[in-house]
Amino acid sequence: MQGLIRPQRDPHHRHRDYSERQAERRVRAEAVFHAACDRHRSGAPLHFAALAAEEGFADQAHLSREVRRITGFPPGDFARRFAEDESFWLYRLWV
16 A cells, blocks of 8 residues: 555645736735725725725726626626625625
């Protein structure tokens, strides 16, 4: 039974499902999500162009594509649903 030794499982194997670029996109999208929540809580208006510039996106369209890619919704629709739709409770727990 000498040849049947099981290889050690890498503890970080789950993190290899995404490329480095995909991981960076998710981190940046998460930062935008938290920044938008902070603005919402403070009562500040949610200007997506300014938010995109502050969080390192090329422009508002770039931000919109990333939000839609990850959530399935454009930013304005996602923000409205986050505030009003009960089915988005999980996102409210996250922040």
